[in-house]
Amino acid sequence: MKFLVCISNVPDTTTKITFTPDNKEFNKAGVQFVINPWDEYALTRAIELKEVQGSGTVTVLNVGEADTEPNIRKALAIGADDAIRVNAYPKDAFFVAQQIASIAKDGGYDVILMGKESIDYNGFQVHGMVGELLGIPTVAPAMKLDMSGNTATLEREIEGGKEIVEVNTPFVASCQQPMCEPRIPNMRGIMTARTKPLKVVEPTGDASRTQVTEYQLPPKKQGVKLIPAESAGDLIKLLRNEAKVI
Amino acid sequence: MSVLVVVECDKGEVKKSSLEVASYGSQVAQLLGTTATAVAVGEASEASLAQLGEQGISKVLYDAEPRLKDFVNGAYTKLIAAAAQQEDAKVLVLANSNVGASVGSRLAVRLQASLATNVVELPKNDGGQFTVKRGAFSGKAFAEVVLTGDRKIIAVKKNSIEAQHEAGKNATVESFSAQLSDVDFADAPKQVVLQDQAGGILLPEADKVVSGGRGMKGPENWGLIEDLAKALGAATACSKPVSDVDWRPHHEHVGQTGITVSPNLYIACGISGAIQHLAGVNSSKVIVVINKDPEAPFFKAADYGIVGDVFDVLPKLTQAVKELN
Numbered sequence: 356m357k358f359l360v361c362i363s364n365v366p367d368t369t370t371k372i373t374f375t376p377d378n379k380e381f382n383k384a385g386v387q388f389v390i391n392p393w394d395e396y397a398l399t400r401a402i403e404l405k406e407v408q409g410s411g412t413v414t415v416l417n418v419g420e421a422d423t424e425p426n427i428r429k430a431l432a433i434g435a436d437d438a439i440r441v442n443a444y445p446k447d448a449f450f451v452a453q454q455i456a457s458i459a460k461d462g463g464y465d466v467i468l469m470g471k472e473s474i475d476y477n478g479f480q481v482h483g484m485v486g487e488l489l490g491i492p493t494v495a496p497a498m499k500l501d502m503s504g505n506t507a508t509l510e511r512e513i514e515g516g517k518e519i520v521e522v523n524t525p526f527v528a529s530c531q532q533p534m535c536e537p538r539i540p541n542m543r544g545i546m547t548a549r550t551k552p553l554k555v556v557e558p559t560g561d562a563s564r565t566q567v568t569e570y571q572l573p574p575k576k577q578g579v580k581l582i583p584a585e586s587a588g589d590l591i592k593l594l595r596n597e598a599k600v601i
Numbered sequence: 602m603s604v605l606v607v608v609e610c611d612k613g614e615v616k617k618s619s620l621e622v623a624s625y626g627s628q629v630a631q632l633l634g635t636t637a638t639a640v641a642v643g644e645a646s647e648a649s650l651a652q653l654g655e656q657g658i659s660k661v662l663y664d665a666e667p668r669l670k671d672f673v674n675g676a677y678t679k680l681i682a683a684a685a686q687q688e689d690a691k692v693l694v695l696a697n698s699n700v701g702a703s704v705g706s707r708l709a710v711r712l713q714a715s716l717a718t719n720v721v722e723l724p725k726n727d728g729g730q731f732t733v734k735r736g737a738f739s740g741k742a743f744a745e746v747v748l749t750g751d752r753k754i755i756a757v758k759k760n761s762i763e764a765q766h767e768a769g770k771n772a773t774v775e776s777f778s779a780q781l782s783d784v785d786f787a788d789a790p791k792q793v794v795l796q797d798q799a800g801g802i803l804l805p806e807a808d809k810v811v812s813g814g815r816g817m818k819g820p821e822n823w824g825l826i827e828d829l830a831k832a833l834g835a836a837t838a839c840s841k842p843v844s845d846v847d848w849r850p851h852h853e854h855v856g857q858t859g860i861t862v863s864p865n866l867y868i869a870c871g872i873s874g875a876i877q878h879l880a881g882v883n884s885s886k887v888i889v890v891i892n893k894d895p896e897a898p899f900f901k902a903a904d905y906g907i908v909g910d911v912f913d914v915l916p917k918l919t920q921a922v923k924e925l926n
Contacts, residue, residue, distance in 0.1 A: 366738075368857050368858070368876070368877045368880075369876050369877070370876075371876070372738045372741040372742050374742075381738075392857075392858045393858065448706070448716070449709065449710075449715075449716075452710075474738070474739050474857055474858070475737065475738055475739075476737055476744075477718070477719055477736060477737060477738075477739060477861075478718055478719075479697075479702040479703075479706070479718050479719075480702070480705070480706040480709070480716055480718060481706070482706065483674075483702075483703055483704075483705070483706025483707045483709075483710075484706050484707070484709060484710050486674075486707060487678070487706070487707040487709075487710035487711055488710055492674065492675060492787055492788040493674055493703065493706075493707065493788075494674070494788065495674075495699070495703045496699060498851070511672075511699075511790075512699055512852070513671075513672055513699055513700065513793070514616075514698055514699060514700070514803055514805050514806065515611075515795055515796060515803045516793060516794050516795035516796045517793075517794050517796075518671065518672060518790035518792070518793050518794075519790060519791045519792040519793075519794065520788055520789075520790050520791065521791055522787065522788055532844075532851050532854070532858070532859075533851045563749075564709070564714070564715040564716070564748070564749055564750045565715050565716070565717060565746050565747065565748055565749065566746065566747045566749060567744045567745065567746050567747075568732065568745045568746070568747055569744070569745040570737065570742055570743065570744050570745075571734075571742060571743045571744075571745070572741075572742055572743075573740075573741075573742070573743065573883065573884070576901070576902060576903070576904065577904070579890070579900050579901070579903040579904065579905065579906040580904065580905050580906070581905075581906050581907070581908065582905060582906070582907050583907075584907055584908060584909025584910070584913065584914055587907055587909065587913075587914045587917040587918055587921070588917050588918065588920065588921030588924075589921075590889065590905055590907060590918060590921070591918060591921035591922050591925055592921070592925075593905060594866065594887070594889070594905070595925060598866075598886075598887045598904065598905070600809070600865045600866040600886060600887045601809070601833060601866065601922070601925075
């Protein structure tokens, strides 16, 4: 079975978000980039399934410029077999989805996995677009994925519960917890990752359908109003009479 | 040309987030000088659909095919695309729910449309430039996004717009068929399992949320959280460490890598306020923090705070709510 796992390069979850002075771009200065945490579920589960099956390959795909390669190597160190980088700045979800669909089509992958969204742009879009571009089912967001032959059984989160879904390969799934326990690379993995193939390809077209014109930070809070613990009940009165939320 | 609103229904009723979406769609239609039609998915009663007139919807399309009761990505996409074609919809509005966003991304390809999810305000249409404001960086920022395609799809974040209500207005309900076949139901669920909800309130839909962290010391103490939530009519939630150690189920985990919520009231009990947790809750209208550590970073993000032991404070709050009711 051939797995394709798509990963994004995102600011570390502890990053304090700031923008360039014209507010047009995220300020990368001093920021550490990591594999998108949601994508780690996809990566680890693909590796686990390959191990269970005892055969197959896990290919990591990233749409990004050369500065994403340390995280691609990290994915290889975690256990992916090879990697592809589409050499382009990821303009928007549609642009990225087109690149993934193009690679997936040419590579004949059975299962395409990714995180449910990236923690920077929070689109929750790419998986559905890839599924539609390829004309195959998308299961999003998936909390569990098991394979039996060419049939996958997934648990998809819905508001208020979950759906148990069965689909045949090929399909796309976006992943979230509690699918698996994401792995961290061990020393052997780090050493072998250096020699694993990382292919760089140029993008297919440049179509995008959205454009960010400005970023903004949320308005600053006015400051906390403290209520003494002894008279905690007064808080409830304030929430009703002052904040008007109960 | 019209605006098409996708309305999600459950057990015969229109979901709260879909009432917001219907209002949003009606206001977009006004902005563009056209009318708003809805297409309903899920299990809907005709009476509840007709009531969407109160949110400014003129007509509702409904396919009563029984297999559409539960979410089926392929079938929902085909149904909504057919409705969009019939109505010549230039703007589609959906809830930023797992259903809305899942279908929205497939529709964006099928209808060759621009898609913006997580949208928090009404769009601006200045000089032909259609701009929406959306949450980004897990709630730590916002982005102004121009939708450059001829068709636009907007997924509206819950609780970011108040549902308008004009009593007594009715929408026309029309039956609609997208000629769905078995192929469209290839990803139909084999089984639907509903979660056990405290007080029956779904966290993503909740107007009020009471959330607990490691300061609650163990799952056996969650009764205190549940008591306050029940008194307030709130949903319960938790921080990541709590769900990681299985004190609470994963579907209650709020934060950057969990559920992002934006209720009117978020009460954080024994949660220190790590940046990843704040990212998931900081678009809440009012934040209350209860923590015995006065240096807990969460107090900086709070509107109201109590420095004290959650085990003393929570029963007092529950009692005060009961007295108020």
